[in-house]
Amino acid sequence: MGPNLFINYGEAVAMLLFGIGFGNLLLQSNLIKKIIGLNIMDTAVYLFLAEKGYIAGRVAPIVSDGVQDMEAYINPIPSGLVLTGIVVSVSVSALMLALTIRLYRRYHTLDLDEISRQLKKEGL
Amino acid sequence: MDFVQNFPCFSVILCLFAGILSSGLKDKAAMRVNTCLLGIVTLLSGATLLYTLQTGQSFVYVMGKFPAPWGNEIRAGVLEALTALFFCVIMLLSLLGGRHKLLEEVESGKTYLYYVLTDLLLSSLLALVYTNDMFTAYVFVEINTISACGLIMIRQNGRTIEAAVRYMIMSLLGSGLLLLGLCMLYDLTGHLLMSNMKESVARLAATGQYEIPLIVAIVLISVGICIKSALFPFHAWLPDAYGYSTVSSAAILSSLVSKGYIFLLIKIIYRVIGFDIYGDTRIIDVLFAFGLMGMIFGSLSAIKENDVRRMIAYSSVAQIGYIYMGFGMGTEAGMTASVFHILSHAATKSLLFIAAIGLTDVSGGSRKFIELTGAGYRNKWAGAAFTVGSLSMVGMPLFSGFISKLLFAQAAVQNHVKMLPALIVLGVSTILNAIYFMKTVIRIYTPVGYSAYPSITFVKMRVYAVTLVAFILLNVILGISSQPVVDMIRQGLAMFS
Amino acid sequence: MSRRKPNEEYDKTMAGRFFGWLSGSKDPYLGQVEMQAQEEKVLPSETIIERMREAQMRRDKVYDPEANTLARLFHKIYTASAVFFCIALVGVLLVTVSYLPPSGNPDNPVNNVVSERYIEDGLQETGALNIVSGMILTYRAFDTFGETNVLFIATCCVMILLMVDDAILKKQEAMSDRRFEPKNDAILQGTALVLTPIIFIFGIYIILNGHLSPGGGFSGGAIMGAGLILYTSAFGFHKTQRFFDEHIYKIAKITALCMYGLIGTYFYVTGANGIENHIPLGIPGHILSSGIILPINFCVGLEVACTMYAFYALFRRGGL
Numbered sequence: 022m023g024p025n026l027f028i029n030y031g032e033a034v035a036m037l038l039f040g041i042g043f044g045n046l047l048l049q050s051n052l053i054k055k056i057i058g059l060n061i062m063d064t065a066v067y068l069f070l071a072e073k074g075y076i077a078g079r080v081a082p083i084v085s086d087g088v089q090d091m092e093a094y095i096n097p098i099p100s101g102l103v104l105t106g107i108v109v110s111v112s113v114s115a116l117m118l119a120l121t122i123r124l125y126r127r128y129h130t131l132d133l134d135e136i137s138r139q140l141k142k143e144g145l
Numbered sequence: 146m147d148f149v150q151n152f153p154c155f156s157v158i159l160c161l162f163a164g165i166l167s168s169g170l171k172d173k174a175a176m177r178v179n180t181c182l183l184g185i186v187t188l189l190s191g192a193t194l195l196y197t198l199q200t201g202q203s204f205v206y207v208m209g210k211f212p213a214p215w216g217n218e219i220r221a222g223v224l225e226a227l228t229a230l231f232f233c234v235i236m237l238l239s240l241l242g243g244r245h246k247l248l249e250e251v252e253s254g255k256t257y258l259y260y261v262l263t264d265l266l267l268s269s270l271l272a273l274v275y276t277n278d279m280f281t282a283y284v285f286v287e288i289n290t291i292s293a294c295g296l297i298m299i300r301q302n303g304r305t306i307e308a309a310v311r312y313m314i315m316s317l318l319g320s321g322l323l324l325l326g327l328c329m330l331y332d333l334t335g336h337l338l339m340s341n342m343k344e345s346v347a348r349l350a351a352t353g354q355y356e357i358p359l360i361v362a363i364v365l366i367s368v369g370i371c372i373k374s375a376l377f378p379f380h381a382w383l384p385d386a387y388g389y390s391t392v393s394s395a396a397i398l399s400s401l402v403s404k405g406y407i408f409l410l411i412k413i414i415y416r417v418i419g420f421d422i423y424g425d426t427r428i429i430d431v432l433f434a435f436g437l438m439g440m441i442f443g444s445l446s447a448i449k450e451n452d453v454r455r456m457i458a459y460s461s462v463a464q465i466g467y468i469y470m471g472f473g474m475g476t477e478a479g480m481t482a483s484v485f486h487i488l489s490h491a492a493t494k495s496l497l498f499i500a501a502i503g504l505t506d507v508s509g510g511s512r513k514f515i516e517l518t519g520a521g522y523r524n525k526w527a528g529a530a531f532t533v534g535s536l537s538m539v540g541m542p543l544f545s546g547f548i549s550k551l552l553f554a555q556a557a558v559q560n561h562v563k564m565l566p567a568l569i570v571l572g573v574s575t576i577l578n579a580i581y582f583m584k585t586v587i588r589i590y591t592p593v594g595y596s597a598y599p600s601i602t603f604v605k606m607r608v609y610a611v612t613l614v615a616f617i618l619l620n621v622i623l624g625i626s627s628q629p630v631v632d633m634i635r636q637g638l639a640m641f642s
Numbered sequence: 643m644s645r646r647k648p649n650e651e652y653d654k655t656m657a658g659r660f661f662g663w664l665s666g667s668k669d670p671y672l673g674q675v676e677m678q679a680q681e682e683k684v685l686p687s688e689t690i691i692e693r694m695r696e697a698q699m700r701r702d703k704v705y706d707p708e709a710n711t712l713a714r715l716f717h718k719i720y721t722a723s724a725v726f727f728c729i730a731l732v733g734v735l736l737v738t739v740s741y742l743p744p745s746g747n748p749d750n751p752v753n754n755v756v757s758e759r760y761i762e763d764g765l766q767e768t769g770a771l772n773i774v775s776g777m778i779l780t781y782r783a784f785d786t787f788g789e790t791n792v793l794f795i796a797t798c799c800v801m802i803l804l805m806v807d808d809a810i811l812k813k814q815e816a817m818s819d820r821r822f823e824p825k826n827d828a829i830l831q832g833t834a835l836v837l838t839p840i841i842f843i844f845g846i847y848i849i850l851n852g853h854l855s856p857g858g859g860f861s862g863g864a865i866m867g868a869g870l871i872l873y874t875s876a877f878g879f880h881k882t883q884r885f886f887d888e889h890i891y892k893i894a895k896i897t898a899l900c901m902y903g904l905i906g907t908y909f910y911v912t913g914a915n916g917i918e919n920h921i922p923l924g925i926p927g928h929i930l931s932s933g934i935i936l937p938i939n940f941c942v943g944l945e946v947a948c949t950m951y952a953f954y955a956l957f958r959r960g961g962l
Contacts, residue, residue: 040732
């Protein structure tokens with residue numbers, strides 16, 4: 022175990038959330054719960070990324086009072102990357118939910134195992 | 146700065162524009178825009194390939210006026226241009242070959258959306274091939290995933306939607322792991338451009354600082370991409386997705402989508418981590434082992450199948466195992482064999498899917514083997530094409546499959562530890578391939594006394610027949626005159642890092 | 643094809659017999675071996691129906707989850723190994739986190755020459771006071787264009803899945819679930835009447851101020867989309883279609899994306915070829931400043947607002 026586990030508590034919590042989301046995505050059979058697990062997993066990665074930009078004692082990177090010193094602002098790059106990531110997460114969640122609606126209309130169940138079983142019985 | 150150097154950027158932007166404009170057009174107009182776009186991008190890629198062969202080195206194109214590491218960058222060399230050219234040609238032929246089935250199987254008000262999806266898929270493939278920046282690669286990987294999901298579910302029966310859901314779940318797991326590995330690498334190196342990352346990683350590996358996070362980040366990125374490209378234990382979504390979607394989707398997915406991710410992995414190995422450091426982490430042994438297992442299990446599952454399209458889909462699992470086995474050798478020769486197999490498999494697998502649809506069409510739409518008996522006589526073009534594809538898969542000389550197996554065997558002999566398992570599994574999987582492919586070829590050429598289904602002549606399906614002839618020519622050219630292509634791949638890999 | 647010999651003579655030659663055997667038209671055993679020709683087997687229809695019923699019962703029994711012990715065992719093993727794998731993954735990741743550079747430390751590898759130039763020269767090179775907006779819309783504009791296309795393609799996929807024809811929509815409207823909601827609810831409509839203009843103005847303010855303060859195209863577009871959704875929930879789709887129907891949606895989306903593409907392409911090509919681009923950077927602190935950031939923010943905001951509303955309309959109703 023390395024030296025920085027408690028200083029990096031934000032990243033550690035992000036990893037716990039990642040594990041919870043990953044487990045949900047794999048183990049739950051209800052489709053809506055799987056999608057929630059996916060969202061938790063993605064949010065955990067963005068938390069991890071956003072933590073990277075933080076520098077103790079500095080403010081958000083908006084130039085105020087003409088101060089353009091590097092010592093005054095946090096790192097702006099991770100914030101930009103998180104912006105991109107959030108939009109991607111919204112898009113895939115919407116797509117998965119649309120797929121769930123179509124499956125529900127056809128098979129009247131939200132359980133993925135049940136749907137596979139019905140498909141095998143149909144024997145297409 | 147020559148004008149030709151603008152062409153990679155133009156290809157990507159042109160595809161994006163075509164996709165955006167097609168979303169407002171009607172079905173026929175979108176189809177024409179798509180075909181024109183593919184023709185233009187093929188010409189652009191060919192021009193880039195000639196230019197890079199002429200100059201003998203890769204060039205860097207700065208997007209905007211800020212150089213790396215502050216702005217975006219794309220980089221083109223021989224290997225990238227060759228791969229881009231191949232992808233465009235295969236996509237054009239797949240779309241032409243599956244066009245008549247697309248009109249039958251998709252609702253008439255939504256066909257233009259299919260062409261929007263293929264335009265954006267092509268743009269994401271070209272961006273993955275040319276990019277020099279990790280985060281751009283991640284964004285275009287997401288576009289790739291969503292377009293592939295759209296291609297699977299365009300047919301909209303219960304099976305394809307369930308296959309699309311399974312595909313999305315596995316793919317998003319892979320994307321999550323990839324993004325996490327990418328963020329960790331960014332944390333350790335502080336750069337997002339691949340060339341800068343490589344210097345930092347080399348420095349970190351030399352000093353031994355942050356050793357554990359570096360290995361974990363590399364492992365996460367590799368596992369993420371392996372999940373997305375359907376390596377052995379993660380292939381559960383593949384047979385349903387390829388077997389039940391419309392045929393041009395199956396051809397494009399099997400030939401291009403998984404190969405795009407594998408190309409990204411090659412790029413990361415060469416340009417971000419460095420070939421030697423990657424070999425030191427021992428993950429290539431794990432990739433090698435899973436590649437071998439995939440080769441065996443894919444072929445065994447294909448033998449058990451009763452449905453011709455699912456059989457071809459399981460054969461894809463085996464072929465992706467071949468490519469990872471080539472990675473696992475850890476030598477330049479292994480990488481060359483893997484890249485050649487990417488091109489050869491792309492050409493052959495699309496041919497098989499498009500030929501199979503011709504055979505099922507003359508068997509009343511059924512895909513079971515018992516109905517397909519004698520289909521080779523009813524649709525002579527599809528029968529001949531299917532035979533060519535099967536012979537190439539088995540590894541008959543004169544076709545491209547033989548050259549890729551030869552290259553794999555040559556690469557295996559150079560590596561003393563892995564030689565024996567690789568050669569044994571190569572032999573066993575060739576026999577297994579022969580079992581299920583030759584069984585099908587013999588069955589389609591078994592004469593049936595009566596004929597319940599009508600035959601098809603050339604006049605009714607001109608575009609389809611021309612596409613099949615083009616595929617067969619591509620396969621035979623790769624098989625006979627493969628030496629220039631292999632030389633180009635070697636030259637490209639040398640200038641890749 | 644003409645032959646020199648007549649048909650009967652040809653059939654007796656070696657070539658004729660070989661090709662007859664190959665094509666299956668002549669059975670070589672018939673008449674040569676002491677064998678009776680077999681009769682075709684005809685099954686009575688009762689046995690066929692009986693066999694189909696038995697096959698169906700067998701299928702039900704195999705796929706019944708309770709009865710099949712093998713399936714249950716596999717399910718247990720799968721659950722156990724998945725849980726173990728997740729716990730192992732979290733453990734490995736926590737160990738990795740403990741070895742990462744400490745967070746909040748100004749000497750981390752991430753705080754290097756890249757962020758230095760963004761902060762110190764960002765205002766002069768991009769003209770934006772908001773350094774993050776300047777970064778994602780000027781330095782790394784290609785990533786943001788890719789991300790806008792992710793939204794676009796997700797909308798296309800949702801349209802494939804959920805969009806229905808106008809004729810079917812009209813039939814469905816009569817059966818829709820709005821029968822169970824109070825129509826023209828006074829509180830909701832009164833609140834929406836007051837709030838919607840405020841929300842729109844706020845959204846437009848955030849979009850236009852993307853380069854001066856926190857904000858930008860994405861956040862502003864989401865707020866405008868929320869305003870549209872509120873209006874539609876309160877007043878119904880017919881009233882919204884007076885000013886925002888499918889035709890206008892398509893025009894708005896394509897215009898926004900094409901303008902973004904054109905501005906971006908001009909920027910990349912002139913920058914890569916070393917040509918001077920004549921986009922004025924303006925005076926920092928004014929709204930009309932910061933080069934390409936203001937038009938791009940506007941396009942992105944329009945695109946995101948259309949997308950949010952399209953998701954809502956497609957999920958709720960099946961059409962715009």
